Amino acid sequence: MGMMESLAQLREEAEGKLKDVQSSEELEQLLVDVLGRNGSLTSILRAMGKLASEERASVGAFANKVKSSLEAVVAEKRAALGEIAKQRRFAEEALDVTAPGQLADPLGRLHPMTQTYRLIRDALVGMGFSMFDGPEIELDDNNFTLLNLPKDHPARDMQDTFYINENVVLRTHTSPCEIRALTTLTPPFRLLMPGRVFRVDEVDASHSPVFHQIEGFVVDKGLTLGDLKGILDSFVHAVFGEDVKTRLRPSYFPFTEPSAELDVSCSICGGKGCRVCKGTGWIEILGCGVTNPHEIANCGYDPKVWTGLAFGLGVDRMANLKFGINDIRLEYENDARFLRQF
Amino acid sequence: MKLPKKWLCEYVDFNVTNAEFIEKMMWRGFECAGVEKELSGVEGVVVGRVLSVVKHENSEHLHICQVDIGSEVLTIVTGADNVFDGALVPVAVVGSKLGGREMAAVNMRGVTSYGMLCSGAELGLTNADYPGSEVHGILILQEEHPLGQSIDEALGFDDDIFEFELTPNRPDCISILGMCREAAAALGQSFREPSIKPVKGEGNTADYARVTIENYDLCPRYTARVIKDIVIEPSPAWMQRKLRAVGLRPINNIVDITNYVLVEYGHPMHAFDLACIHGSHIVVRTAHDGEIVTTLDKRERAVTPDMLLIADESRGVGIAGVMGGLNSEITEQTQAVLFESAVFKGSNIRATARKLKHVTDAASRFIKGVEPVSAELALERAVELVAELKAGTVVGEIIDVKKEKPVDREITISVDHINALLALDLSAKEMAQMLATISIHARPTLGGLHVTIPHFRTDIESGIEADWDIAEEIARIYGYYNIKPTLMRGDTFRGRIDDLFLLDDAVKDTLVALGLYEMYNYNFTSPSVFDSLLLPKDSELRKAVRILNPFGEDQSLMRTTLIPGMLDSLVRNANRKSGHLRFFEVGNTHVDTGAELPEERKKIGIVLGGAGVDFYLLKGMIEELFRVLGVKNAVFQKSEASYLQPGRAAEIVSASGASLGVFGELHPDVADGWKADGRVYIAELSFSAIAESRTAGKRFEPLPRFPAAERDLAVVVDADLESTVLKNVIETAPAGVIVSDVRLFDTYAGIGIPAGKKSLAFSFSLRAEDHTLTDEEIKRGMDAIIDALKENGAPLRA
Known part of the structure; x- marks a missing residue:
């Protein structure tokens, strides 16, 4: 048999075997057997040296053709086998995607009050407010007297107070920080003063003897009630979104005049009226006003020159409103099932 | 403050819906808490006709009635004997309310009763309101009414009563007239202010009584009037009805007159039985040491020399502004009375009422503030009512003891300043017109406004606050909703979150990343926690600040450590099987150092319980926290903290020797005390020490270039x-x-x-x-x- 015939036969046999190959191992073995160093094609090619040169050229060309066609068939087969193996893997490794995920170290949670406080703070800092801090246990003077609430002022009954002694109280609001700011800093300034406050309120769904406020306090020349409205609108929209409506209505506080309270449209019912907003469609979130001139004068400034704008908002209530929490007690029970939701 | 709509309509034209009125009042600073019906607690009760009355087979005293309420005929069982065929009666149908309670169908000895026939008393009526209201049995209506008509409409007791929440600066509005004045302005209507016809009495008052004020500081004005030949009887129906509408119980004509005037003018009055006033001489004086006054509520009250008494020549006959004395009470036998209408100093009444733990309605009025002109008006009004009701014979002239004559206060305010505060541009004339709507007379002057403060507006100052006070009135009238929101002008400010607030954020964010949930615990703690923590007697943590008026002994101290609160919350979570027992808290503690204000110490607490926790997990968290915060070279050493298990307790000391905190495993005895199951690990770190131990700023260290x-x-x-x-x-x-x-x-x-x-x-x-x-x-x-x-x-x- 001539070399050409041997080559043709080899190709035929190899192609036949390739067709039957089932696995990549078989394929690789076949490759070694045919195209490997000691493979059948190789041994045929080795015998080429014995041929005459003109014959060698034509046999060589044919041998290369056989080799490349075999290689092409092998590549095709390899791809096909690879695809089969992948499909098998996909089938075997299919998972229940509805089964729960697993975390070695799950994250903790920030209390909803902290989250709300940060939202409010960030909105105010964006308007040029800086932070200021004051103590939770305060002088009666700072908490009341210098804020235009002298002893025996009837409005002292508005805020039932925990006393430490005649001159020291648990602060009933963050407003004493205003006195500390006026007596230690030099206006103009824009301050935000967060903190815990205390009132003699028996615990129920909407009252807690411990709660949180953020006091906003701006002192500058030429401030107006319109400016106060502008500040409040901006930050309410930052916290509750653009769709919420606000309503600034007259009220009374001894430390502001004119005084106002800010209502926002009830996020629970969308303003239609529900249990949370007592059917009014509005929820009060803060008290505010133009700083009472007595307070400015008590701290050594001329109220005709320096105007103050102040607001004190309840963080607890805003957190409840933001997240739809219907019972303030949940904020202080620290039940993990509650905290996990935020 | 209750404002019945019918009463309001006597002085103001009411031309809007209730909802519109409530909104208009809200914009004036008067918040309406709700609208009540005149028949309180009665809802959905209708007129029905009894078609037949049959005795109940299984009962001696029950009757089964067929009652036509227009839309249907109901079977109703009643125990009353006075119903008859054809009787028109009030029917509380199923779903209606009586005394605030909802009616349901009830089985009465085998017969289902679909509602109830009502007595006058059940509707809250008396004979004076409607004849037959007080009979034993069902109220039988005297006139024809359509079947099914609401009973309050049928009887004419269908008034709406607005309940307004007042701010403390407006004591003048704790009165019908005060509210009507504001309501008229809010509605854009005129206020038909009633005028009092002074009554010229018989004889000479001085022959009957005289008054001496010993302390003008505590009692600047005392007015009084004597009425003789008193006829004590029930007051007329119209007066009883108005009193009941505002929540007062009618008693007799004399008492009702004082209450009526209180509601109308807001000025508390008192009536003494003149026969009981020794020497017919009222002496306003402070109490003597050891003096005792028995008040109208029959309680003996020890009064002290800081309290003001109304006395006669031998004894106290009342505690000024708080309550009258039992010894001079109006009785059926009273023949002559002395009406008192006085001004007492609010702060003194406040102190007295608090000391006696007896803040009466009268006292709260004096505390909120009354003024001398209204005192006289109220007295004259009462006398006018006495004449109108023919309750007695008015004697002579008014007794009026005062140090000085009350005069209207005059102020001049700056129009420009008010415009500047409110961001408005109103002329003096416009302001004057606005103020006139709330009875404040003002006239423009050069650059200003000359304002006469009406006597009832005690909240408006003549001093430094005047511009702001008037600005508030202008803003209220102009409408807060009309003021445009603006952006603050002037210097620009750089908003900044200070370093310590950023540290607070970093601490919390890191501990959250370490898997901890954030707690908020109360600051109140019990004195017993120190023993529970096994703290030595001299421990600084026992130097807690004590609250004078706590809710209870177990909440009487301000916490000196976060640990007890955290343990409480941990155990609560364990008991509720909440599924997570790893927490932190950042909060203040207070230690009494003897200084005027205690030392406030901010602490970071961590508590770990449940499966998979141990000492080194807690330590790892603290170390990671320190790495993030930049606290370097902290040394961990053994601690002997009493509440931690010996050998599993560590103290952390900064490079400079400051204590950064203590942590370890909770002592088994402490854990037992809290009923905590399993091992608990706890840390308490000092926020300020950590703040001070941070290396300033973080600096990059080059990464190693060659392998290790x-x-x-x-x-x-x-x-x-x-x-x-x-x-x-x-x-x-x-x-x-x-x-x-x-x-x-x-x-x-x-x-x-x-x-x-x-x-x-x-x-x-x-x-x-x-x-x-x-x-x-x-x-x-x-x-x-x-x-x-x-x-x-x-x-x-x-």
Whole structure:
């Protein structure tokens, strides 16, 4: 048999075997057997040296053709086998995607009050407010007297107070920080003063003897009630979104005049009226006003020159409103099932 | 403050819906808490006709009625004997309310009753309101009414009563007239202010009574009037009805007149039985030491010299502004009365009422503030009513004792200043017109406004606050909703979150990343927690600030440590099986240092319970926190904190020697005290010490350019040796190369290790800055480390 015939036969046999190959191992073995160093094609090619040169050229060309066609068939087969193996893997490794995920170290949670406080703070800092801090246990003077609430002022009954002694109280609001700011800093300034406050309120769904406020306090020349409205609108929209409506209505506080309270449209019912907003469609979130001139004068400034704008908002209530929490007690029970939701 | 709509309509034209009125009042600063029906607690009760009455088979005293309520005929069982065929009666149908309680169908001895026939009393009526209201039985209506008509409409008791919440600056509005004045302005209507017809009495008042004020500071004005030939009887129906509408119980004509005037004018009055006033002489004086006054509520009250009394020539006959005395009470036998209408100093009445723990309605009025002009008006009004009701014969003239005549206060305010405060541009004339709508007379002057403050507006100051007071009135009238929101002008400000607030954020964010949930616990704590924490008697943590008026002893102290609150919450979570027992809290504690204000100490607390927690997990969290915050070179050493298990307690000390905090495993006795199951680990760190121990700013350290050789070794040492000692030995051995990342990765005692010893296994890295170490360098380094360990009593484990 001539070399050409041997080559043709080899190709035929190899192609036949390739067709039957089932696995990549078989394929690789076949490759070694045919195209490997000691493979059948190789041994045929080795015998080429014995041929005459003109014959060698034509046999060589044919041998290369056989080799490349075999290689092409092998590549095709390899791809096909690879695809089969992948499909098998996909089938075997299919998972229940509805089964729960697993975390070695799950994250903790920030209390909803902290989250709300940060939202409010960030909105105010964006308007040029800086932070200021004051103590939770305060002088009666700072908490009341210098804020235009002298002893025996009837409005002292508005805020039932925990006393430490005649001159020291648990602060009933963050407003004493205003006195500390006026007596230690030099206006103009824009301050935000967060903190815990205390009132003699028996615990129920909407009252807690411990709660949180953020006091906003701006002192500058030429401030107006319109400016106060502008500040409040901006930050309410930052916290509750653009769709919420606000309503600034007259009220009374001894430390502001004119005084106002800010209502926002009830996020629970969308303003239609529900249990949370007592059917009014509005929820009060803060008290505010133009700083009472007595307070400015008590701290050594001329109220005709320096105007103050102040607001004190309840963080607890805003957190409840933001997240739809219907019972303030949940904020202080620290039940993990509650905290996990935020 | 209750404002009945019909009463309002006597003085103001009411031309809007209730909802519109409520909104208009809200914009004036008067918040309406709700609208009540005149028949309180009655809802959905209708007129029905009794078609038939049959005796109940199973009962001696029950009757079964067929009652036509227009839309249907109901079977109703009643116990009353006075119903008859054809009677028109009030029917509380199923779903209606009576006394606030909802009616349901009830089975009465085998017969279902679909509602109830009502008596006058059940509707809250008396004979004066409707004849037959007080009979024993069902109220029989006297006139024809459509069947099914609402009973309040049928009887004419269908008024709406607005309940307004007043702010403390407007005591003048704790009165019908005050509210009507504001309501008229809010509605854009005129206020038909009633005028009082002064009554000229018979005879000379001085022949009947006289008044002396000993303390004008506490009682600037005392007016009085004598009425003789008193006829005590029920007051007329119209008066009773109005009193009931505002929540007062009619008593008799004289008492009702004082109450009526109180509601109408807001000024508290009192009526004394003149026969009981010794010497017919009222003396307004402070109490004597040891004096006792028995008040109308029959309680003996010990009064003190700081309290003001109304006395006669021998004894107290009332505690001024708080309550009258029992010894001069109006009775059926009273023949002559002395009406008192006075002004008492609010702060003194406040102190007295608080001291006596008896804040009466009258006292609260004096506390909120009354004024001398209204005192006289109220008295004249009462006298007018006496004449109108023919309750007695008015005597002579008014008795009016006062130090000075009340005069209207005049102020001049700056129009420009008010415009500037409110961002408005109103003329003086416009302002004057606005103020006139609330009875404040003002006239423009050069650059200002001259304002006469009406007597009832005690809240408006004539001093420094005047501009602001008037600005508030202008803003109220102009409408807050009309003021445009603006952006603040002037200097620009750089908003800034200060360093300590950022640290607070970083602490919380890091602990959250470490898997902890944030707690908010109350500051109140019990004195018993210190023993529960096994604290020594002299522990600083026992120096708690005490609250004078706490809710109870167990909440009487301000916390000195976060631990008790955190343990409470941890145990609550364990009991509720909430599924998570790893928490932190950042909060203030207070220690009484003897200074005027206690020392406020901000603490960071961590508490770990449940599965998979141990000492080193807690320590790892603290170390990670310190790494993030930039607290370097903190030293961990043994602690003897009483509430931690001995041997599992550590104190952290900063490089400069400050205590950064204490942590460890909760002492088993403490855990028992809290009924905490399993092991609990707890840490309390000082926020301020951590703040001060941070290295300023973080600086980048270049990464190693050449690979390190990682090695480990194990040594055998005494069982009580602290591993840090050997860590230091490894780090400082003369290895000739950089030794880093020294880590204890295994501790072992047991088989193969002699008793009293343990094996410690360390891993570490060896490297050089400028090249890859050769095998020779590594060997030299290891030899040096091994030698150093051996010299320090830590030979290699065989």
